[in-house]
Amino acid sequence: MTTEHLFDLQKVAKRFVKGKDSITIFDNLDLSINKGDFVAIMGPSGSGKTTLLNLLGGVDQPTEGEISFDGQRIDKLSENLLAKWRANNVGYIFQFYNLMPMLNAARNVELPLLLTNLSSSERKQSVATALELVGLADRAKHMPSELSGGQQQRVAIARAVVSDPKLLLCDEPTGDLDRATADEILKMLQLLNREFGKTIIMVTHDPSAAKYANRTLHLDKGKFVDRELAA
Amino acid sequence: MFSFISQTWAVIVMNVRSLPRRLWMSLAMVLANAVVVAILLAFLAMDKGFEVTLKGAGSDDVALFLRGGSAAELNSGLGRDQVNLIATAPGIASNANGPIISAELYVIVDGIKRSTKTEANLPLRGLELTGIEMRNGFQLQEGRMFTPGTNELVVGQGVLREFEGFEVGNTLRIGKSEWRIVGSFSTGGNVFESELWADLNVIQSVYNRGSSVQTVRAKLSESGQLDAINAYVENEPQLNVDVQTEKAYFAGQSKNLSYMAWFGKIISAVMALGALSGALNTMYTSVADRAKEIATLRTLGFSTGSAFLGTLVEAMVLAMAGGLVGAVCAYLLFDGLNASTLGGSFTQVVFSFQMSGDLIAQGMKMALVIGFVSGVFPAWRAARMPVLLAFR
Ligand SMILES: Nc1ncnc2c1ncn2[C@@H]1O[C@H](COP(=O)(O)OP(=O)(O)OP(=O)(O)O)[C@@H](O)[C@H]1O
Ligand SMILES: [Mg+2]
Numbered sequence: 001m002t003t004e005h006l007f008d009l010q011k012v013a014k015r016f017v018k019g020k021d022s023i024t025i026f027d028n029l030d031l032s033i034n035k036g037d038f039v040a041i042m043g044p045s046g047s048g049k050t051t052l053l054n055l056l057g058g059v060d061q062p063t064e065g066e067i068s069f070d071g072q073r074i075d076k077l078s079e080n081l082l083a084k085w086r087a088n089n090v091g092y093i094f095q096f097y098n099l100m101p102m103l104n105a106a107r108n109v110e111l112p113l114l115l116t117n118l119s120s121s122e123r124k125q126s127v128a129t130a131l132e133l134v135g136l137a138d139r140a141k142h143m144p145s146e147l148s149g150g151q152q153q154r155v156a157i158a159r160a161v162v163s164d165p166k167l168l169l170c171d172e173p174t175g176d177l178d179r180a181t182a183d184e185i186l187k188m189l190q191l192l193n194r195e196f197g198k199t200i201i202m203v204t205h206d207p208s209a210a211k212y213a214n215r216t217l218h219l220d221k222g223k224f225v226d227r228e229l230a231a
Numbered sequence: 232m233f234s235f236i237s238q239t240w241a242v243i244v245m246n247v248r249s250l251p252r253r254l255w256m257s258l259a260m261v262l263a264n265a266v267v268v269a270i271l272l273a274f275l276a277m278d279k280g281f282e283v284t285l286k287g288a289g290s291d292d293v294a295l296f297l298r299g300g301s302a303a304e305l306n307s308g309l310g311r312d313q314v315n316l317i318a319t320a321p322g323i324a325s326n327a328n329g330p331i332i333s334a335e336l337y338v339i340v341d342g343i344k345r346s347t348k349t350e351a352n353l354p355l356r357g358l359e360l361t362g363i364e365m366r367n368g369f370q371l372q373e374g375r376m377f378t379p380g381t382n383e384l385v386v387g388q389g390v391l392r393e394f395e396g397f398e399v400g401n402t403l404r405i406g407k408s409e410w411r412i413v414g415s416f417s418t419g420g421n422v423f424e425s426e427l428w429a430d431l432n433v434i435q436s437v438y439n440r441g442s443s444v445q446t447v448r449a450k451l452s453e454s455g456q457l458d459a460i461n462a463y464v465e466n467e468p469q470l471n472v473d474v475q476t477e478k479a480y481f482a483g484q485s486k487n488l489s490y491m492a493w494f495g496k497i498i499s500a501v502m503a504l505g506a507l508s509g510a511l512n513t514m515y516t517s518v519a520d521r522a523k524e525i526a527t528l529r530t531l532g533f534s535t536g537s538a539f540l541g542t543l544v545e546a547m548v549l550a551m552a553g554g555l556v557g558a559v560c561a562y563l564l565f566d567g568l569n570a571s572t573l574g575g576s577f578t579q580v581v582f583s584f585q586m587s588g589d590l591i592a593q594g595m596k597m598a599l600v601i602g603f604v605s606g607v608f609p610a611w612r613a614a615r616m617p618v619l620l621a622f623r
Contacts, residue, residue: 050622059530059618080534087532098527098621102248114237115532159531171622 005068006167006199007033007056012065012075014051025051026222029065035166038193038200040210043219049203050171052219056201057090057169058082070166087115091160091198093170097152099144105131105155106140112163130158134188150181157188161198168192170202174209186212238533242541245524246517247548253517257549260513263506264553264601265560267499268594272561272586274495275593280585281485288421289481290367291455294323296447299471303484304337304446309472311442316470317449322459324452331450333362336431338438340405342394353390355405355427357434357444365448366418374399374414379430382437385414387424397427408437422481448477503601510605514546518613525613526620535614542610543603550602554595561594562586 009031016023025048033039033056041049054060055067058074059082067075074085091112092098099108106127113123131137134154144152153173160168170189174182190212192198202213210216218225250257296317301307309317314334323330337356344351360376363369377383386397396403403410410429418424435442451457455476464470475483518525525538566586 054619054622057530059621083529083532083534086530092530092621094527094621098523098530100245100524100527102245111241111528111533112531114241115234117234 004035005032006035006037006070007031008066008068009055010066010068012055012062012067014048014055014060015063024222026062029222029224031217031224033199033201035199036193036197037215038190038213039202040213040216041201041203041219042205042207042210042216045205047219048222049219053169053171053201053203056167057092058086087112087163089165089167091163091165091168093153093156093160093168093173095172095175097144097149097156097176099152099155099159101144104141104143105136105147105158108144108155109158109162111159116163126162127158130162131155133161134158148181149177150184153177153181153185154188157185157192161192161196166199168198168200170200172203172205174204174206182206182209235534235536239537239540242528242533242537243544246521246541246545249521249524250545253513253520256513256516260506260510260549260605261553261556263509264550264598265557267502267506267601268554268557268598269561269564270495270502271499271597272558272590272594273565273584274492274499275590276561276565276584276586277495278492279587279590283420283585284422284425285481285485288367288418288423289476289478290365291476291478292451293365293477294449294451294457294460294474295477295480296449296472296474297445299473301473304335305339307445309334309444309447313470313472314444314447316467317447317472320449320460320463322452322456322463324450328361331361331365333358333365333448334431334444335362335446335448336434336438336440336444337426338434340427342390343396344393345395346393348395351394353394353425353427355384355429355434357429357431359431362431362448363428365450366423368417368419368421369423370417370419372415372417374412377413377429380432381430382408382410382433383413384410384427384429385416386412387426387428388415388417389420389424390427391415393425406437447472451476499597503597507601507605510546510550510601511608513549514542514605514609515612517545518542518609518616521613522616522620523623525616526618529616529618530621538616539610539614542613543606546606546609547599547602550598550605551595554598557598558591558594562591 009029012029013027014025016025041052043049051060055062058077062075065075066073069089074082077085100111109127109130110123113126118126128137128140131140134157136151136154136158139147139151144155147155168189173189174185177185186209189200189202193200200213202209204210296309297304297307298309318330318332323332325331335356335358337354339352340355341350342353343349360379363376372388374385377385386399391397397412399412399415401412403412416428431444434440457474457476460474464472464474529535529538565584
């Protein structure tokens with residue numbers, strides 16, 4: 001079943017069980033996301049945005065239901081297979097960048113490539129290309145602590161794209177940045193979407209950030225509410 | 232496989248580079264390991280040094296007579312009359328000059344250690360040429376034997392090596408008298424090498440001992456056979472001596488110290504447990520400190536194995552660093568340390584702590600075990616770290 005769908009979610013349920021209590025975040029959630037989409041997920045705090053992103057990114061698994069990625073089920077993969085799947089298919093961009101503080105920018109960007117069989121010179125080449133793309137070629141040797149928030153997030157974007165995954169997942173990528181810097185980052189994501197064909201799924205609280213996406217999903221109490229906007 | 236190595240290596244590098252964040256804890260772990268290893272090595276080196284020094288010193292062919300009730304040579308004393316009675320005992324080998332016996336006396340003199348420039352006690356033994364012939368493995372290394380009746384002495388290789396100013400040709404001032412060092416000797420590394428030897432009569436007169444000695448050594452006509460001598464000693468009321476083979480004497484001396492070696496091992500084991508619990512605490516803290524980084528790497532697709540190994544290797548590296556520091560300190564502090572400084576009833580047994588590659592390997596093994604045990608449980612926790620932590 002190869003389609004133009006990158007993701008197909010069918011009857012997905014997610015419950016967190018703590019002792020006797022069980023919190024249902026989603027119940028019976030259906031969703032399709034097209035290849036090449038730039039999707040923004042919005043909604044009030046606690047509505048399950050991060051939980052959904054984690055399911056899509058294979059860092060969490062649904063309690064029930066099916067999640068297919070490019071026609072392949074990922075909801076029942078073992079932990080190590082999921083790690084491999086993430087390494088091959090997903091680039092993550094975190095709200096707080098999550099750079100390794102003891103590694104310089106280039107070494108941070110190189111991390112996903114350590115999971116491949118590329119030689120060290122091939123890795124260097126890819127790192128240089130990725131840093132070039134985010135406009136930080138001249139900061140390769142800088143430590144994260146020597147970079148501004150926006151620059152750190154650009155390094156994180158370079159790290160997310162360096163191994164050329166199909167999918168970029170961003171959880172409030174601009175949540176910690178000022179307006180101008182946020183716009184810079186969002187333009188960069190838009191470029192990656194338009195010029196490089198990356199499918200991007202981005203959680204955000206910020207309506208002006210959502211404008212960069214070409215599809216916006218509103219999540220409320222574990223359900224999509226019908227307010228889809230086209231860009 | 233290649234990827235597993237490269238990601239694990241990267242995790243190890245990151246862990247080691249993040250050590251400054253946990254500087255004091257990590258240093259405490261290194262230090263605790265260093266102390267444990269140093270103490271273990273000190274006792275092992277003492278044990279080893281003592282064993283080497285006494286092994287081969289005692290001969291089964293030689294009977295050693297001490298005054299009745301005296302545990303060691305230094306506490307013993309025998310008058311001329313006793314020596315004469317011993318000479319007539321049965322079971323003693325003889326040659327053209329009569330029974331082969333050696334009456335001996337030793338005194339304590341000061342030497343300056345090369346390593347620490349501190350004073351330590353050395354035995355200056357007065358004996359006759361027959362006594363020298365009784366020493367296993369005796370070999371003149373340099374110069375010549377002392378001339379009986381003169382203030383000449385020969386110096387053991389151990390003394391020459393560890394102490395200042397005993398080179399052949401030197402003149403030594405000991406108390407009021409001057410001595411000329413005319414030769415050096417070895418006895419294959421055993422206890423006698425830590426002595427200075429001079430003529431018995433000269434020692435007796437310089438130290439005003441009249442004709443008294445401390446010990447008599449007698450060559451047995453039959454190796455290990457003391458029955459005849461024992462019977463003779465019992466039936467001779469004039470004679471108040473204990474007799475045993477020289478080998479038995481030194482075995483008894485070394486037994487006293489092997490208790491100390493056991494004591495040392497127990498102390499080290501208890502301290503190792505203390506170091507281990509500290510190290511476990513350090514490593515659990517390390518995992519907690521790196522939680523977000525571990526989770527982020529797992530999100531990127533790094534394997535659980537790399538998180539596990541990275542933590543384990545960090546623990547091993549810290550423990551090994553401690554082990555190395557401990558071994559180096561133990562080597563500098565204890566190797567060649569003269570045990571006469573221990574005092575007590577062992578002053579007379581001059582031996583050196585001996586640090587060897589073999590012992591250092593034992594110390595490092597101990598450090599590795601501490602490192603492994605203190606690493607493996609926190610490493611398991613690191614491997615089980617929830618990936619979702621990366622998103623907090
Ligand atoms: N591991 C967990 N165990 C129990 N409950 C959880 C867990 N993770 C999330 N939840 C709960 O699930 C609900 C949705 O959480 P989620 O983080 O997905 O919300 P969100 O939409 O991302 O909110 P925010 O905008 O504040 O980031 C919340 O009520 C949260 O408390
Ligand atoms: Mg969230």
